[in-house]
Amino acid sequence: MDRIVAYCGLVCSACRGYIATQANDLVALEALAAEAREQFGVADANAESVRCDGCLGEEGHKIAYCAECEVRACGVERGVANCAYCDDYEGCGTLAGFLEHVTGARETLDAIRSAR
Numbered sequence: 001m002d003r004i005v006a007y008c009g010l011v012c013s014a015c016r017g018y019i020a021t022q023a024n025d026l027v028a029l030e031a032l033a034a035e036a037r038e039q040f041g042v043a044d045a046n047a048e049s050v051r052c053d054g055c056l057g058e059e060g061h062k063i064a065y066c067a068e069c070e071v072r073a074c075g076v077e078r079g080v081a082n083c084a085y086c087d088d089y090e091g092c093g094t095l096a097g098f099l100e101h102v103t104g105a106r107e108t109l110d111a112i113r114s115a116r
Contacts, residue, residue, distance in 0.1 A: 001047040004018075004054050004056065004072075005070050005082050005084075005108060005109075006054065006055045006056065006072070006082060007055065007056070007065070007074070007075030007080070007082045007083050007097075008069075008071040008072070008082075008083060008095065008098055008105055009078075009082065009083065009084070009102070009104075009106060009107075009108040009109040010042075010102065010108075011108060012052070012054035013054075013058075015060065016028065016032060016055070017029070017032055017050050017051070017052045017063060018052050018054060020032065020050075020051075021051045021052050021053060021061055024097070026047055029047035029048075029051060029078070030046070030047045032047075032050045033045040033046050033047050033050050036049075036050060037046050037069030038094075039058055042064075048051065048065065049062070050063055052066075055072050056081075056082075058073050058076075064105070065073070066078065070094050070098075071083065071094055071095055071098050072094075074086075074094060076098055080110065082112065082114035083095050083109055084109040084116070085112075085113075085116065089109070089113060094099075
């Protein structure tokens, strides 16, 4: 499987939700939904709501958060493959705020940016 990196630097192709969706693994999807309900207070989370085909395209399943993700919205608007390709990468406050809370995403984007 090809490596798929979201706008924000999360590696979709390594995500449990993405993997379970591609395998149509309903048991794994329901386990993820249970985690969302218990750990994050998403009371209505279910196997369908955690299906994800990655956030890059307009087609396919997206987790519910995609609809409100500012980083994704900006990447779609700018038409970049991910934030590493954006001219405003270094000074982006929206991305910086997100990266403060996510382990590994900045390193992924930095590696992509330095390799382009």
